[in-house]
Amino acid sequence: MPKIDAEFAKSLGVESGDIKQMNSEIKNSLLDEVSVRKKAAD
Numbered sequence: 001m002p003k004i005d006a007e008f009a010k011s012l013g014v015e016s017g018d019i020k021q022m023n024s025e026i027k028n029s030l031l032d033e034v035s036v037r038k039k040a041a042d
Contacts (some may be wrong), residue, residue: 005017005018005019006018006019009021009022012025012026
């Protein structure tokens with residue numbers, strides 16, 4: 001398992017390397033995906 005640090009965040013596209021920002025972006029992305037899948041299921 002990779003170390004969760006600034007370099008990891010940068011590898012995911014968070015230019016600042018901020019871990020809190022990375023977590024927020026991941027959460028928002030997951031929530032968006034859930035919303036899309038819920039709409040598709042209706």
